[in-house]
Amino acid sequence: MDITTALQLVLLPAGAVAVAAFARRRGWPAPLLLVLVGLIAGLIASRIPGMPTYELDPEVVLLIFLPPLLYSAALDSSYLRLRDFRRPVGLLSVGLVLFSTAVVGLLVHLMIPGLPLAVAFALGAIVAPPDAVAAVAVARRLGLPRKIITILVGESLFNDATALTAYRVAVAAAVGQGISLFGAVGQFAFAAGGGLLIGVVLAYAFGWLLDRLRDPLITNTISLLIPFASYLAAEAVHLGEVHASGVLSVVVVGVFLGHRMNRASYGTRVVSYSVWKVLDFFLEIIVFLLIGLQLPLILEGLRGQDPWRIAGYAAAVFTAVVVARFVWLIPGVYLPRILVRGIRNREAKPLASHVAVIGWAGMRGVVSLAAAFALPVDLPYRDLLLFLTFVVVIGTLLVQGMSFPWLIRKLGVSSDVEIYKDNLSEAAAQQAAASAALARLDELTEEGVIETHTEVIDRLRTNAERRAMGAWERLGGGVGPDGEETPSALYRRLRRAMLEAERSVLVRMRDERRIDDEVLRRVTMELDYEEATLARE
Structure with a gap:
């Protein structure tokens, strides 16, 4: 490793920590400030010869960043509350993701001449899953009701599995593997079902192992390996080109072990709290800074194209992503209560203010960018898809993220x-x-x-x-x-x-x-x- 590479590895996390420390000192949401600083730093660095560039490696994001972040969120979630709110969580993490994939896919297919339908659906799957890290961070700080936080956390835990599975099916069709609708449904079922089954098996296996360990350092060291093992074990099981969902496997293991945390020794729990809090903070700040730093690399691939036309495409996709969430959410919340008496008797009537807050908490994140960068290099319109994804991610983080606290205060939503x-x-x-x-x-x-x-x-x-x-x-x-x-x-x-x-x-x-x-x-x-x-x- 040369000195330049070593400096890049040090400068990125050091800069992220400095920005996050400033944001925390001022009481600002660190994820949003990190994205802004990344945008500015990336643009400045692109104009200075010799400055290092930080290209997002999709394999690193999906293997190194995503499993521990998902696992930590799953550990900290509540199995009982997730079970109580399984209908709204499923409505968002499965139904909304597929609906957004279809809406965006059909829109860009009709809007962009010559764009194949399979490629359009790949873009739809890329921008469909919200990343609730920023939303939940703001929600906790502003004291949102636990029901809203549970739904947002549950959505973020399971929607990546839905979106990445749909993405793989769409990309397979885009590169000419000739997948039928029936075949696509079968592949989707295999990926989701396989990830769920492997997650359940590993959850019991890891639970059995951890129950027999009493050394806090050994137990927590093994716990650090669990999300990666769960992810890789599921991804290793495949049917043709379709892999079982590693994301779903990690989430199932995390929720199961989090529910059983009371069985661990007191030392294990004390150490675990600190370990995962520090790891979460470290990975999240690097991820959000990386998002902003991608702008120069993405713009480089669009040289020579009409900027106004591309800006129009971006505005249309961003609007479709935001509107689709409300179009799906409002009838999805109220229609079942009208049509099914059991739901009316079992569930409290949702407040309009709560629906509005959940609808506006659709910020996208690094998973969308990683999926876009993972598109095959020879895929038609790849550079354009990268730019559209970047606009959706940055637009939702900044527009929705910055206005989220104001909306919460305006609607008077609190957990007092x-x-x-x-x-x-x-x-x-x-x-x-x-x-x-x-x-x-x-x-x-x-x-x-x-x-x-x-x-x-x-x-x-x-x-x-x-x-x-x-x-x-x-x-x-x-x-x-x-x-x-x-x-x-x-x-x-x-x-x-x-x-x-x-x-x-x-x-x-x-x-x-x-x-x-x-x-x-x-x-x-x-x-x-x-x-x-x-x-x-």
């Missing part, structure tokens, strides 16, 4: 009621957990703890009671008590038994739907940190 309910349910859960811990302490003392250690028993009992009381105090803005250090091995043994009793109660309350996954994670984290403190005594 949910926050209060979470605090209330957390307090009730803490009370139940403390009661279980005290009951376990009574059992242990009856099993033969010596009477002379009554001061230790009293301290343990006081600690549990203070934790339960602190949860109620948080409803009024108070802060819970810190774990107390003690050199006593007896104290550590009894307290760990009490913590395990508390965790069991919390998991049962989650499974009974009495508390949400986010409440479970928040309270479990407090218990894990206390146990980590005990381990250092």
